[in-house]
Amino acid sequence: xxxxxxxxxxxxxxxxxxxxxxxxxxxxxxxxxxxxxxxxxxxxxxxxxxxxxxxxxxxxxxxxxxxxxxxxxxxxxxxxxxxxxxxxxxxxxxxxxxxxxxxxxxxxxxxxxxxxxxxxxxxxxxxxxxxxxxxxxxxxxxxxxxxxxxxxxxxxxxxxxxxxxxxxxxxxxxxxxxxxxxxxxxxxxxxxxxxxxxxxxxxxxxxxxxxxxxxxxxxxxxxxxxxxxxxxxxxxxxxxxxxxxxxxxxxxxxxxxxxxxxxxxxxxxxxxxxxxxxxxxxxxxx
Amino acid sequence: xxxxxxxxxxxxxxxxxxxxxxxxxxxxxxxxxxxxxxxxxxxxxxxxxxxxxxxxxxxxxxxxxxxxxxxxxxxxxxxxxxxxxxxxxxxxxxxxxxxxxxxxxxxxxxxxxxxxxxxxxxxxxxxxxxxxxxxxxxxxxxxxxxxxxxxxxxxxxxxxxxxxxxxxxxxxxxxxxxxxxxxxxxxxxxxxxxxxxxxxxxxxxxxxxxxxxxxxxxxxxxxxxxxxxxxxxxxxxxxxxxxxxxxxxxxxxxxxxxxxxxxxxxxxxxxxxxxxxxxxxxxxxxxxxx
Amino acid sequence: xxxxxxxxxxxxxxxxxxxxxxxxxxxxxxxxxxxxxxxxxxxxxxxxxxxxxxxxxxxxxxxxxxxxxxxxxxxxxxxxxxxxxxxxxxxxxxxxxxxxxxxxxxxxxxxxxxxxxxxxxxxxxxxxxxxxxxxxxxxxxxxxxxxxxxxxxxxxxxxxxxxxxxxxxxxxxxxxxxxxxxxxxxxxxxxxxxxxxxxxxxxxxxxxxxxxxxxxxxxxxxxxxxxxxxxxxxxxxxxxxxxxxxxxxxxxxxxxxxxxxxxxxxxxxxxxxxxxxxxxxxxxxxxxxxxx
Numbered sequence: 001x002x003x004x005x006x007x008x009x010x011x012x013x014x015x016x017x018x019x020x021x022x023x024x025x026x027x028x029x030x031x032x033x034x035x036x037x038x039x040x041x042x043x044x045x046x047x048x049x050x051x052x053x054x055x056x057x058x059x060x061x062x063x064x065x066x067x068x069x070x071x072x073x074x075x076x077x078x079x080x081x082x083x084x085x086x087x088x089x090x091x092x093x094x095x096x097x098x099x100x101x102x103x104x105x106x107x108x109x110x111x112x113x114x115x116x117x118x119x120x121x122x123x124x125x126x127x128x129x130x131x132x133x134x135x136x137x138x139x140x141x142x143x144x145x146x147x148x149x150x151x152x153x154x155x156x157x158x159x160x161x162x163x164x165x166x167x168x169x170x171x172x173x174x175x176x177x178x179x180x181x182x183x184x185x186x187x188x189x190x191x192x193x194x195x196x197x198x199x200x201x202x203x204x205x206x207x208x209x210x211x212x213x214x215x216x217x218x219x220x221x222x223x224x225x226x227x228x229x230x231x232x233x234x235x236x237x238x239x240x241x242x243x244x245x246x247x248x249x250x251x252x253x254x255x256x257x258x259x260x261x262x263x264x265x266x267x268x269x270x271x272x273x274x275x276x277x278x279x280x281x282x283x284x285x286x
Numbered sequence: 287x288x289x290x291x292x293x294x295x296x297x298x299x300x301x302x303x304x305x306x307x308x309x310x311x312x313x314x315x316x317x318x319x320x321x322x323x324x325x326x327x328x329x330x331x332x333x334x335x336x337x338x339x340x341x342x343x344x345x346x347x348x349x350x351x352x353x354x355x356x357x358x359x360x361x362x363x364x365x366x367x368x369x370x371x372x373x374x375x376x377x378x379x380x381x382x383x384x385x386x387x388x389x390x391x392x393x394x395x396x397x398x399x400x401x402x403x404x405x406x407x408x409x410x411x412x413x414x415x416x417x418x419x420x421x422x423x424x425x426x427x428x429x430x431x432x433x434x435x436x437x438x439x440x441x442x443x444x445x446x447x448x449x450x451x452x453x454x455x456x457x458x459x460x461x462x463x464x465x466x467x468x469x470x471x472x473x474x475x476x477x478x479x480x481x482x483x484x485x486x487x488x489x490x491x492x493x494x495x496x497x498x499x500x501x502x503x504x505x506x507x508x509x510x511x512x513x514x515x516x517x518x519x520x521x522x523x524x525x526x527x528x529x530x531x532x533x534x535x536x537x538x539x540x541x542x543x544x545x546x547x548x549x550x551x552x553x554x555x556x557x558x559x560x561x562x563x564x565x566x567x568x569x570x571x572x573x574x575x576x
Numbered sequence: 577x578x579x580x581x582x583x584x585x586x587x588x589x590x591x592x593x594x595x596x597x598x599x600x601x602x603x604x605x606x607x608x609x610x611x612x613x614x615x616x617x618x619x620x621x622x623x624x625x626x627x628x629x630x631x632x633x634x635x636x637x638x639x640x641x642x643x644x645x646x647x648x649x650x651x652x653x654x655x656x657x658x659x660x661x662x663x664x665x666x667x668x669x670x671x672x673x674x675x676x677x678x679x680x681x682x683x684x685x686x687x688x689x690x691x692x693x694x695x696x697x698x699x700x701x702x703x704x705x706x707x708x709x710x711x712x713x714x715x716x717x718x719x720x721x722x723x724x725x726x727x728x729x730x731x732x733x734x735x736x737x738x739x740x741x742x743x744x745x746x747x748x749x750x751x752x753x754x755x756x757x758x759x760x761x762x763x764x765x766x767x768x769x770x771x772x773x774x775x776x777x778x779x780x781x782x783x784x785x786x787x788x789x790x791x792x793x794x795x796x797x798x799x800x801x802x803x804x805x806x807x808x809x810x811x812x813x814x815x816x817x818x819x820x821x822x823x824x825x826x827x828x829x830x831x832x833x834x835x836x837x838x839x840x841x842x843x844x845x846x847x848x849x850x851x852x853x854x855x856x857x858x859x860x861x862x863x864x865x866x867x868x
Contacts (some may be wrong), residue, residue, distance in 0.1 A: 011722040054809075057813055059809055059812060060814060081815050082815065084812070084813055084814070084815045085815055087620065088813070088814075089809075089810075089813040091806065091809065091810060093756065096758070096802075096803045096806035096807055096810070097806065097807070097810040098810075099750075099751070099807060099811055100720075100722055100750075101594050101720050101722070102594070102596070102720040102722055104825070105720060105722035105825070109811075109814055109816070110814035110815060111823060111825075112822055112824060113814055113816045113817065113821075113822055114815055115821040115822060115823050117823065118823065118824065118825055121823065121824075121825045122825060125825065138598045140596060141594055141596065141720075143757055143758075154810075155674065157814065158813070158814065160729055161814060161815065170669055183841070190579040268640075
């Protein structure tokens with residue numbers, strides 16, 4: 001089932017003459033996102049990743065074209081609340097996303113805005129804190145948490161609105177590996193329970209774990225497909241100055257020892273098993 | 287073993303706690319020893335909240351040790367009379383977010399901020415700006431750009447140029463590649479590498495990206511809860527996956543691949559840190575057998 | 577003895593910082609605390625006798641200590657403003673001509689005069705200020721901003737009928753409070769970055785020192801703008817559209833303890849105010865007593 005549909009979306013931060021001069025941050029983007037997908041959006045600095053993601057919950061409204069969430073156009077202001085409770089958004093810097101001065105209050109902020117009953121809010125707060133493993137932090141002021149805990153808290157406070165889709169705008173790029181893993185694991189678990197996830201990242205290693213990769217360049221969709229397909233298009237990636245996943249780069253260097261296409265080997269587990277297979281089979285030159 | 291006296295930076299038994307005497311008191315450094323010698327890049331890794339940045343701030347006197355000693359170029363930073371401006375000129379610090387660091391309207395003025403504070407003559411300042419821009423790969427004309435119009439990658443280079451213009455001997459870098467795309471990151475690596483090759487220079491960097499620490503550092507300190515739990519060469523440190531994962535740190539992908547191979551009973555050398563090293567390790571494996 | 581660097585303002589920052597806890601004050605309804613805090617401030621302004629302001633000070637300190645919050649942090653908050661306060665008090669004591677009329681001159685030198693009235697007003701100034709700082713501290717340390725918002729909202733709600741935007745007012749207070757530590761933290765980082773490049777904030781006084789702070793203003797402004805935008809986006813993303821249709825996780829109800837607390841406080845505060853007016857010159861007719 002289609003959750004988000006983007007038709008011929010163009011967006012410019014400029015207005016007036018500059019707009020007519022055609023300085024666009026996004027240009028002619030067409031995308032269809034189905035319920036339950038796990039999508040990585042990748043591209044260089046300034047390729048339009050953030051701009052695209054901010055269109056998904058109506059923070060930005062298309063200059064041209066249209067974005068529909070569950071059939072609701074983001075141009076219709078009366079639908080924004082409904083759109084935003086469907087698509088929850090987590091930004092890069094947790095410092096500037098926290099509004100309140102108490103962990104529970106932060107998680108309750110969204111549900112309170114939705115006008116829910118106190119009992120329902122309390123229940124959702126409990127649930128969101130349990131899902132993100134933040135129960136132990138109850139009663140703490142958010143600004144004294146670690147960066148990783150803060151980002152988990154922003155995830156919890158978005159979850160408390162019970163969205164169908166989670167949009168993460170480089171949400172783990174400021175976190176240390178352990179916190180990154182905690183956030184990733186939480187998101188992965190939610191995805192397994194049916195949550196649609198759209199995450200932008202600089203890291204091909206992270207993108208490789210998604211079911212679908214969308215490559216943006218200069219505000220346009222340069223490639224869109226499964227990770228394996230994307231990684232096989234080496235020329236385009238090189239032109240866009242994007243890096244292959246670390247293990248694919250290793251595999252490329254020892255390609256003539258292996259029996260499989262190297263672009264399939266996009267994480268250490270896959271590369272290790274390919275190497276050990278080749279080693280056991282005798283490692284003859286192809 | 288190198289003589290401790292030759293260290294550009296020598297930290298011994300440094301202890302620090304934030305907001306002492308308040309309900310929020312938090313110990314962030316608990317007896318740290320660290321030294322940096324010329325022509326080397328030293329990396330500090332650790333989970334967030336391990337005290338990495340606090341430690342870095344001790345290296346140029348932005349924080350003073352509550353206990354222990356910090357000596358930079360032989361000058362004890364902890365002593366009340368220490369000439370901190372002198373130390374800060376020799377120990378340049380590039381902050382995590384270039385927004386905190388690039389504050390003038392024009393690139394040229396921003397880079398000149400340091401040299402001007404040093405009281406250099408106009409002509410010398412100009413030369414410093416020219417040199418610093420060249421080091422980070424920009425022509426002199428870049429000085430007339432507006433800082434507000436720079437991309438993140440450009441801003442970070444300007445931030446580094448602003449520090450290099452003071453001609454520091456020791457360069458401190460806090461998460462230098464956060465938010466950069468791969469290309470900008472590679473450019474930065476080159477700048478760092480060029481810097482440390484010159485005599486009497488060294489780099490001390492903090493990062494939670496294992497890949498880049500592994501690739502750039504000659505020696506690594508692993509900091510956990512304000513203590514150094516492991517130190518040594520990159521290869522040495524990344525041969526201790528047990529200790530790293532115990533402390534919430536992961537291995538860089540090359541080292542992880544090698545470790546997975548070992549777990550499958552394949553006889554490979556441990557601790558590959560870069561793509562090339564991992565490829566060499568795998569190549570060796572096949573070559574040894576034939 | 578350790579030398580402290582010039583960049584640790586957060587050490588001095590204590591006002592406005594909520595400290596989660598389970599003291600009696602934490603448990604009270606925010607409305608009660610707002611009323612107490614406002615009454616303390618108003619009383620501090622109203623009283624005109626040294627003994628009365630001293631009693632107010634004793635009252636606020638005993639509330640802090642008696643409820644287990646402690647007064648240490650509040651005293652610490654007074655420290656950075658102490659020099660400023662002292663200067664004001666000295667001006668009051670020596671250089672305000674109006675305080676010479678109708679007063680006993682204690683000491684005099686050229687244009688400087690110290691009279692009984694000027695001494696009283698100098699001491700009052702310090703006393704009032706201390707009470708106000710402690711009162712604000714008492715409130716902010718024990719009240720989370722969410723409680724504050726709901727408290728203010730409920731207190732102001734009757735005014736909504738005449739068009740006062742109660743919720744929006746409360747939210748403005750809230751966001752400003754949230755911003756304060758962020759801004760201080762950012763200023764600290766910016767100063768550190770500039771100091772790393774040879775800027776000197778540590779030495780110098782007055783105008784020179786102020787001039788050194790100048791390069792901070794523009795970037796601080798830009799950083800605040802950026803943060804404000806980010807917070808706005810984060811709020812919008814979570815469906816914030818103002819007070820209408822918003823509910824609250826907490827459903828505050830005044831408990832017995834709240835009534836007892838407010839009753840006891842009003843009695844104490846009222847007694848101090850009453851004493852302040854009763855022991856006036858008119859009643860006693862004695863100058864010596866009225867000075868206190």
